Amino acid sequence: MSLDGYIAGPNDELDFLSQVEMEGEDYGYSKFCQQIDTVIIGKRSFDKVVDMGFEYPHLDKPVYIFTRQNLPAKGNCIYYSGDLVQLLKQIRTQQGKHIYCDGGAELANQLLELQLIDEIILSIIPVLLGKGIRLFRETLSSSRLELKESKTYSSGLVQLHYARKV
């Protein structure tokens, strides 16, 4: 997110991310991807990746796409329109030990509110955007976090790793 808390501009612009793009630096992303076994993502975010012409990167694992529509599964992509708590319970009885919430902000905030997020890895980009889509909504309850790690990169990106404090 930007220092002022936005993960995209008012029209979903992501161009502010280009200022931290560096050859050979993925900010721990590929290592992180190896640690996860399940992905959940909102349909709007999923469609956005596909619409930009990218292949969705986690198709080697079950990907639960959260939506209000009833849609049939396609390969590893499972569309889900039911209750979030139930879904998480269900995943956890199966493979799900390390479930990655890959956006968007609405899904992340619902999971935070339900106290279903155990860890947050947040990258702060050195920019103020002034407006846009906030990562954290004003609907959240107050909750304490524990800092597990902080990493500073030469691009000015600071990556903070928190765990929910129980």
Place this chain on the structure above:
Amino acid sequence: MSLDGYIAGPNDELDFLSQVEMEGEDYGYSKFCQQIDTVIIGKRSFDKVVDMGFEYPHLDKPVYIFTRQNLPAKGNCIYYSGDLVQLLKQIRTQQGKHIYCDGGAELANQLLELQLIDEIILSIIPVLLGKGIRLFRETLSSSRLELKESKTYSSGLVQLHYARKV
């Protein structure tokens, strides 16, 4: 600020700061105070410190208190109701090489918008508040920053030091 960008709760509550209070740890504050020669602060923030029963800590230096009222100076406290750009110009022709904006958010945002803030030192407290008074307002123009330093403390506080990127 909290990880979600608040410097106080909805009713100016500051109790979330107590979770990073540690005996003998001032997070660089006294060292920082030695480096500044002038303070500017909004009247509401200044009055809040005094109302809480504290002596305002920077009275050894000129303190410009920004307000819409016309009030007489008291010792080093100079009340100022004019134009911010003019005030900064005036201070800079005098002693002002290291001017500290000691709150509140409204004054800080005006200065940011006028591109009169050269450096930002920001401490991120490991907590989500969900609501309150934001440090960065939605009136800001987009601006790039340069990370000068990042410090991590055992309490989980992360202090980020940015300079305005010209």
